[in-house]
Amino acid sequence: MRIAIAGIVHETNTYCREQTPLSDFRVARGDDILARRGQESAVDGFVSACEEFGVEPVPILVAGAQPSGTIEAGAYDGFKQEILMGLRDRQPFDGVVLTLHGAGVVDGIDDLEADLAISVREVVGAHVPIVATFDLHGNIAQPMADALDGVLACHHYPHIDMHERSREAVRLIQRMVNEGLRTAIHVERIPVALPTTTTFFGIGQEVLAYMLEAEGAADVIDISWFHGFPYADTPLVSSTVVVTTSGDQQRAASIAKQLGHVIWERREAFQIESLSATEAVSKAVNAVADESNRKAGPVVINETSDNCGGGAPGDGTHLLRAMLDAHLVNACFGFIVDPEVAAQAHAAGVGRTISVRLGGKSDGLHGTPIEADVYVKALHDGALILQAMGRGGRLDLGPLARLVIEGIDVVVGSKRSQTFDAEPFLAVGIDVMRYDIVALKSSNHFRGYFQERAREIVTADPPGMTTLKVEVFPRQHTSVPLWPLDANAQYE
Ligand SMILES: [Zn+2]
Structure with a gap:
């Protein structure tokens, strides 16, 4: 046959x-x-x-x-x-x-x-x-x-x-x-x-x-x-x-x-609760402090609205900015897509401090660039093998850099992708299980790895191309009224 x-x-x-x-x-x-x-x-x-x-x-x-x-x-x-x-x-x-x-x-x-x-x-x-x-x-x-x-x-x-x-x-x-x-x-x-x-x-x-x-x-x-x-x-x-x-x-x-x-x-x-970046960070901080939750592992914040896996750019800064504003300690973010900054870090080398404009470059919707002096902690070529969903498949993120920005470990990638598992962190020496708060960009695929390992998962939904608020998108080609966009939607 x-x-x-x-x-x-x-x-x-x-x-x-x-x-x-x-x-x-x-x-x-x-x-x-x-x-x-x-x-x-x-x-x-x-x-x-x-x-x-x-x-x-x-x-x-x-x-x-x-x-x-x-x-x-x-x-x-x-x-x-x-x-x-x-x-x-x-x-x-x-x-x-x-x-x-x-x-x-x-x-x-x-x-x-x-x-x-x-x-x-x-x-x-x-x-x-x-x-x-x-x-x-x-x-x-x-x-x-x-x-x-x-x-x-x-x-x-x-x-x-x-x-x-x-x-x-x-x-x-x-x-x-x-x-x-x-x-x-x-x-x-x-x-x-x-x-x-x-x-x-x-x-x-x-x-x-x-x-x-x-x-x-x-x-x-x-x-x-x-x-x-x-x-x-x-x-x-x-x-x-x-x-x-x-x-x-x-x-x-x-x-x-x-x-x-x-x-x-x-x-x-x-209909899912839609939290702003600030609300999500504060909910995560409370979850870390919640002593009634005996589960081990980090609190994971997923920035669902900037998911490359749904067409978003992956360079949004809303969640990272909220984390910086909250002065989080023992937190990491993996990852933000910014080939310019990754290249800048690779050119400078490990151990150097560089001035960057990170993310927020694709459009106005996903936030403005974060301007900061950052420390280059580790570098990687970004060639990874998926370990949870799609196990065994190759994922090429291009040059990766681990930057330290005001105490937060931030992974920067060069090619668009959502985060499926812990590999983008591990590549630059980050063991997610040692952090209180782990942030990433994905809507649900990350759960293939993190659902069992996270103490709690908090979804952040700041403005973005893959927001949970599907009603915000203009529609000219809809053939029938769709719920919840149209109150007249009917089935049969
Ligand atoms: Zn799908």
Whole structure:
């Protein structure tokens, strides 16, 4: 059995001012795709499952970039044509697996995934199974699902199960080929724009439990809950429940509608407390002093509103400034994106004191630069291996510097990324477990490492491109009223 592997993965924040060019994408072809085995990623899941099940993987092209602005039309079209040509040239296949995000937007194309899925279907024909795996932050719709035989989103946020869903995709193709199984897929749209919501506890965990329970029915192959991606202005923005059954379209629709009501009826519970940077710092200070909390570990403050993982610049200074103003002791921050300051520190060397203007350079929204004389404590090349979510995957932050600013250890990186685990700290000699307060920029993926290790987690939501206040974004392309942006929003 031969299964082709391809995909284009991008979470597009249409509110970013700059478009995303070809040069921002990391591209793997051929053996480079097979080499991603063992990285707990979607691609690893495909490759490992093929090996496990005795399937020949045929790697075509996988391209992905950090979440950022609308993709330049030429960049997308180049990848798309290369995938389609690769599929034509290397036919026949028993199946195709695609790694997609679900929230991809191209200049001139609102729904990257539908465009690609329909094009792949045209190339391989009606009878070759195509199964795609997704990030649960996709904004998706029925036309894409109609071109596919399986729509499998990761269940968890942090996305710790991407590789497991890919394994299921290969398994599903095997069943379709060997057992003649045919699927029916229904995409149920729930008109809500949800703020980022972890599935590790609370309402996210509660709703996911309904999905997983319903998935246990004999004729149900898969249930995927797409939370949706609110930082985009396209007609697709919403939460969706996607039910795949063994051929019964009506049954898929009726299960999806029941689960749609589970979300709709609980929508108020998705509203999360939004703390300013100052409020979050003071809450963290109180948590450190709280002697009734016997849990060990640091109090972690996550600056959710400047999350590179949702398209924000990562150079915001709101939280760091509040920490400096509070004169925190035994606190660290990891990290702020500022290639200029990182280069300045590397040029000066360890042990020197330099004058910097740190962060706040991308736009006015994320704060102004912090001007200070800082001590260069440690330097690193920024090449890291992920240790929690996406374990084994490579992360290149570019030159890293550990600066000491008024007693606070601040890590500065050169390339955009959120903080997934403790590696950016460890690289420059910081053991997060020895600090009272650890600050970082991420919405939920950091929980893959920190949830169990933090004494408490406090979320800071100062102004930023990935704020929890999804209602602040102007919307011109919404196709139906969305709760909580519009009081007239209705489900059915
Ligand atoms: Zn996601």
